[in-house]
Structures are given as structure tokens and as C-alpha cells.
Amino acid sequence: MPFGVRTVDGLGLMLGAIYLLGDLRMTINSSAHRDQGTLRAEVMEAEKRRCKATLEQDVNALRDILADDYIHVAGNGQWMGKQRYLDWVVELPRNHERGELTIRGYGDVAVITGELKNTLQMPDGDRSYLTYVTQVAHKLDGAWRFVSFHITPMQSVDDNQKR
Secondary structure, eight states, X not given: OGGGOOXXXXXXXXXXXXXXXXXXXXXXXXXXXXXXXXXXXXXXXXXXXXXXXXHTTOHHHXXXXXXXXXXXXXXXXXXXXXXXXXXXXXXXOEEEEEEEEEEEEETTEEEEEEXXXXXXXXXXXXXXXXXXXXXXXXXXXXXXXXXXXXXXXOXXXXXXXXX
């Protein structure tokens, strides 16, 4: 496993897979999927349902679209499993607005990357963050379910050079 990553409920495996996949081009590419339009449409529909359920704090819908072994890595680096994430969505309401997404298919697995505006409804007012997200979804029994979500706050290259 690269970088000495150990497996925790599949997290290490997922990180290793992303490391090996590399190439974050703004295209959909896969030899495993004959119909790229269908792949994109199905995964986008699953992502729209996830965003809607998150906004509405619909834990039942989220429970259905997140795999049982779901891992969520927050922007501060803390990670949590499915049940803790569901609790967190109720504790801290949020809205996810997606930008352009890159969707790459590998058999019954899709890797989704792209920007996300994450607006948290804090007690003292809303706070919005522009982030970059990597998600992994798995198609099982005809339905796409998310197995991993890793969100990272974005920073421009110019901001980084000022430090």
C-alpha cells in the first residue's frame, strides 16, 4: 500500500486505488463501460439524490444511498463511518452545490471528482466553503451506492504562494 496506508474498513484500499488511478482529466474514460452517457446519467442521478437527502436531512434516503461500509473524510481530516455521518448531517444541517464533475468508470465502480460548495447552517449563521471532493461509488443490485467521500477545502495556487 502506498505511503504506508493501512486498511480501516476499506479506507486504505480506496486510497490505494485512487493513488493507482491517478489522472484527473476532465473527461469520462472507461473501457469497462460501453455507454458512457448511461454511466454519467446514473451516477449524476445518485449524486443529486445524495445532495437532496443531505439538504433535507432525510436520513432514510441517505441510509439507502450510502453503502454500509461508507467512510466520510471531513475537511479537517477527521473520518467517520456511515452512522456517525448520518448523525452529523442531523446535528449540523448543510447544503451541497456541485460544480462540474469528472466521472470515471471501472466496471461496477465509479470515481467522481469535482468542486462542491459546502454551506453549513451554524448557530451563528451560514458558513460556505469551496471544496474539492473525491467520491467512490459502487453499483450493487442495480443501484449506485457511495462507499467513500473525501472533502478538501480549496485554496488557490496564488494564496498558497503567499504563505
